[in-house]
Amino acid sequence: MQVLNQAFFAKGNVATAGGCLASHYLAAWVIARLDSIEEAKNAIDYVAPVGENEDYVSRAMQNIAPYL
Structure with missing residues (x-):
């Protein structure tokens, strides 16, 4: 098993995050x-x-976009 140094990973219909x-x-x-x-x-x-909406959305999309 390989442990990845990243917040999110998905392959097909299976995803994991830490x-x-x-x-x-x-x-x-x-x-x-x-x-x-x-x-x-x-x-x-x-x-x-409050006050972090833009950064929060950007960070989330940056992490999941490669797997969509």
């Missing part, structure tokens, strides 16, 4: 796959800390 934002990355990936990237951005924006 760290304090793991649930956000996994949720955004599922929403983007089942609905749209725009809805995934909206979901992350909704749970972002």
